Each structure stands twice: as C-alpha cells, then as structure tokens.
Amino acid sequence: MTVINSRYEGQLRCQANHEPSGTLLETDAPIDNQGKGERFSPTDLVATALSTCILTIMGIVAERHGWDLSGCSARVEKSMTQEPPRRIALLEVWIELPAHLDEKARKVLQKAGETCPVKLSLEGSVPMQLHWH
Structure with a gap:
C-alpha cells in the first residue's frame, strides 16, 4: 500500500x-x-500515468531480456468531454520504440505496454488508443 x-x-x-x-x-x-493551468491538472496526471506506466513496464521487460530501450518515448494527448459532466473523453498515446529493436522484441514490448496496470485500470472507463511506431 x-x-x-x-x-x-x-x-x-x-x-x-x-x-x-x-x-x-x-x-x-x-x-x-477556471484555473491558472500553471501545473499539471489532475486529469493531466491520469494521462501522464498512462504513458509513463507503459514506458516503465516496457523498461522492466527490456531489462529482463537485456534489450536497450534507450530512445524509447511516449507522447500522450488528452481530450476532455465538451458536455457535462466533465471527464476524459480520450487518451491517445504514440509510443516510439528504438529503431534497433527486432520484430520479436517489438512484439514482446508492445504486449507488455498494452497490459500496464494503469491501462488495465482505466479500461472500460476511459477510451484509449495506443499507436506503436
């Protein structure tokens, strides 16, 4: 806990x-x-949690296999609903895997990222789209 x-x-x-x-x-x-927008908003943290969780879980798997994940990145876009009640309408994530990884490594890492705890926790509540490059 x-x-x-x-x-x-x-x-x-x-x-x-x-x-x-x-x-x-x-x-x-x-x-x-109604805010200042000078810091992450609470819903920004949800988006950040998703992208960093994907990278972290892939990092764990990469270390286990001895793969170099240097250069891996994720960009997340958060869209909010326009109508009340205010909520996250969509989290869209673009994951850039390092070019030097072979196809087998890419598939293993993608599967790991798709099953990160944040994504699994949000499924069914928040629409998400992951794009793998």
Missing part, C-alpha cells in the same frame, strides 16, 4: 505528498476550467 497525502492550497491548487519518498507534487485546475 502506498499513501499519498493531498491538501487544498487555495486558488484551485493542490499539493500532494508521496509519503514513501517525501516527493511533493502540485496540481492546478486547467485554464479551460
């Missing part, structure tokens, strides 16, 4: 403390929802 303590700071800003490490993170409401 991991504990994260969050506190409202005012002006639509929150601060979260990751208890195990002491790391602090701040969020802002986005500009299109």
Whole structure:
C-alpha cells in the first residue's frame, strides 16, 4: 500500500505528498476550467500515468531480456468531454520504440505496454488508443 497525502492550497491548487519518498507534487485546475493551468491538472496526471506506466513496464521487460530501450518515448494527448459532466473523453498515446529493436522484441514490448496496470485500470472507463511506431 502506498499513501499519498493531498491538501487544498487555495486558488484551485493542490499539493500532494508521496509519503514513501517525501516527493511533493502540485496540481492546478486547467485554464479551460477556471484555473491558472500553471501545473499539471489532475486529469493531466491520469494521462501522464498512462504513458509513463507503459514506458516503465516496457523498461522492466527490456531489462529482463537485456534489450536497450534507450530512445524509447511516449507522447500522450488528452481530450476532455465538451458536455457535462466533465471527464476524459480520450487518451491517445504514440509510443516510439528504438529503431534497433527486432520484430520479436517489438512484439514482446508492445504486449507488455498494452497490459500496464494503469491501462488495465482505466479500461472500460476511459477510451484509449495506443499507436506503436
């Protein structure tokens, strides 16, 4: 179990403390929802969690196989619904695998990324599209 303590700071800003490490993170409401947009929004963190989870799980698998994952990247685009209630309409992720990986490695890494815990947790609630390059 991991504990994260969050506190409202005012002006639509929150601060979260990751208890195990002491790391602090701040969020802002986005500009299109009455906020300053000076920090990640809570829904930005959901999008970030998806892309970084994919990369992390692929990193674990790559290390297990001795594959160099240097240069691997992910870009995520988050779209919000236009009608109330406000929610994430789509998370679209483009994953760039390093060119030096062979087809077998690419398939193994893609399968690993497709089964990352964040994606599995969001499935059925948030539409997602993953694009592999």
